[in-house]
Amino acid sequence: MKQSFRAKRMFKQNQRLAQSSKLNLVALMDIFTILVFFLMVNQSDVVVLPSNKEMRLPQSVSEQLPREQVLLTVTANGVLIQGKPVWRGDWQQPAEEWQEPLAAAVKQELQYLAGRAAPLPAEQQPLGRPLTILADAATPYAVLRRLMAISAATEYRDVSLAVEQRSTALEASP
Incomplete structure (x- = not known):
């Protein structure tokens, strides 16, 4: 067919x-x-600091963006520098029990990092090396003050505290 x-x-x-x-x-x-x-x-354009899920940063209206620098993280049970656990302990204990071991461990790690970095130029000597402290909003102020004093004893005197940026529009509204 x-x-x-x-x-x-x-x-x-x-x-x-x-x-x-x-x-x-x-x-x-x-x-x-x-x-x-x-x-x-x-x-x-975007800089994000690493943080734990259970960590809640304090809020601020700061406009300054974080820079790439040494990161000191304070957790509920210890201190990390650049993600490396340096000291483990409990902040609820009396200060005499945790201050000396904390100071020795943090100072040793910061001196090690400063030794590996390039020497500071003469104009940056008074300001020191930059350091960012990342801590929960509930971290006791005595702990933060002690960590800032330890870092100032080494070459890390340019200390910044990491915060969560709060919108200025929310601040203006009642």
Whole structure:
């Protein structure tokens, strides 16, 4: 039996449509190349300090962004410098029990980090090396004061406290 012209045309069209479509990788690669360059240029605008999920930072309206520097983290049961556990203890104990071991451990680690870093230029000598203290809002002030005194005894006198930025719009509204 002979097929009509219409049947032949429909058969060819069905065969053509049954083929799988091809993905144009050139256009896709162009998009990803532009995306990579965009992300590389814009990634340096945001600085996020590492923190624990159970840590709640104090709130402030500070406009100053954090810089890349030595990070001293105060947790509920110890102190970490650059993510390395330096001292473990309980802040609820009497101060005489934790002050001396804390001072020795933190001072030793800060001196080690200062020894590995480049020497300070003469104009930066009075200010010292930068250090950021990341502590929970419930951390006793005596602990923070002691850590700042320990860091000032080493070359780390430019101390910053990490805070969570609070919106100034919320501050203005009653």
